[in-house]
Amino acid sequence: MSELKRGVVLRMDAKVCHVEVDGEVVLAAPRGALFENLEGVKNPVAVGDHVEIDPSGDPVSLVNVLPRRNQLSRTASSHDPREQVLAANVDQLFVIASVKSPKFSSNRTDRILAACEWHGIPSVLVLNKTDLAKPKELDALRATYASVPVEMIETCATDGKGVGELRERLRGKTSILYGASGAGKSTLLNALQPGLRLKVGKISSYWEQGKHTTTYSQLHHLDFGADVIDTPGIRVFRIHDIHRSELKGLFPEFARYEDRCKFPNCTHDHEPDCAVLDALEEGEIARTRYMSYLEMLMEASPDPIGYDDVEEPEDA
Ligand SMILES: Nc1nc2c(ncn2[C@@H]2O[C@H](COP(=O)(O)OP(=O)(O)OP(=O)(O)O)[C@@H](O)[C@H]2O)c(=O)[nH]1
Ligand SMILES: [Mg+2]
Ligand SMILES: [Zn+2]
Incomplete structure (x- = not known):
């Protein structure tokens, strides 16, 4: 293997990546090993990835994906439960x-x-x-x-x-x-x-x-x-591998009220004395946002056992 070069992925096609290296676009094929041990991830490389390529090969091969600062992913599709980056x-x-x-x-x-x-x-x-x-x-x-x-x-x-x-x-x-x-x-x-x-x-x-x-x-x-x-337009978007209890933290407007819910593990769905539901009734939380939350809550994975073992407060 000759000296590896670093670049940024500008575009992904089915089999080749368009990688920008020193201001030039190089077509590189991800090496097979990148597709091993993916652990439920569909694609090992995505646009924006910093990568190393081996320019000596024919075709040029994409050898490594460098650690990411962040990534946006979703569940690939309704037929494919893998994570798509x-x-x-x-x-x-x-x-x-x-x-x-x-x-x-x-x-x-x-x-x-x-x-x-x-x-x-x-x-x-x-x-x-x-x-x-x-x-x-x-x-x-x-x-x-x-x-x-x-x-x-x-x-x-x-x-x-x-x-x-x-x-x-x-x-x-x-x-x-x-x-x-x-x-x-x-x-x-x-x-x-x-x-x-x-x-x-x-x-x-x-x-x-x-x-x-x-x-x-x-x-x-x-x-x-x-x-x-x-990016190509999307129809549906599902967050990959999220638990029910993790969802409410993704709706920032709920945070202002949830301290006042009776149950510390309130999902703001059916529980009595829910401050988020009260805020919804008062028109302080938008109904469309709450509906989006409920739909995502129905799809989310159940929480790991033990999450609900929080003592319920005694009724006054
Ligand atoms: N009236 C109006 N039409 C717009 C506006 N912006 C875009 N369009 C039209 O909407 C249509 C779709 O625009 P695109 O830019 O192809 O939409 P896109 O989001 O890139 O769609 P995909 O590539 O399919 O994901 C085109 O006919 C545009 O002319 C706007 O501000 N007002
Ligand atoms: Mg477009
Ligand atoms: Zn609540």
Whole structure:
């Protein structure tokens, strides 16, 4: 083996990785050993990974994946329970959601925001296609996400509104754009950097959904000094391998109330004297957020035995 070289993965295809080494893109095939002992992980390499390649081989081989600073993962699919690593070593994630066409999905948005909390990745919500929204719809979404709170940027990728603000927020960092197909991730990138010419798709007029135009994740170096990963649109997002009791910590607005729940291990679902349920009734916690939480709670793995062995407080 000749001297190994270090690089960054810009894109993953089925069998080869596009690795940037000394400013050049090299195609490298991950060596077989990387696929051994994966322990439930689907892909050993992801966009953003720092890797070592052996340039002497034909094909060039990707030999090692260096330790990650962080990663974003999910359960691969409803048929595949393995962990799929979507990106590695990112500073922040932008959830790209359209207000309309496709219509805003609280469920999808909240799942991605929760995943960012889970992986310790700072998140920003980008509300795109504001040109298609009624003022009332925008106000409702503003109120919901201010109550979390989540930072929000409102954009219209087609007329450039909010794109300057997004550019400032991206500058100097490595970011991932993530969300539904057709929300406008690639259009926003084209607006951020005219000349990038990423392929954008039409929205199916019947289904009001995107057509999965972007088919692979790719890290782009933008001229104003930002690294941004464009990703294929997603349908569902499931956090991989999370227990029921770990979920509530991913909804920051619950934390303000849960000290006042009667049971210290309250799941804010069915328990009596739940302060989170009270806050929901008072309208202090957004109903759409709570519904997202409940749906994720139903899917989460049961807690390990022993978790519930907390003494119940005696009734007064
Ligand atoms: N009216 C309006 N249309 C927009 C806006 N942003 C994007 N679009 C349109 O939405 C469609 C889908 O945009 P894309 O950029 O391909 O969406 P994407 O999120 O990259 O979709 P995938 O690659 O399939 O995940 C295109 O027809 C865009 O012109 C916007 O702010 N307003
Ligand atoms: Mg796209
Ligand atoms: Zn509670």
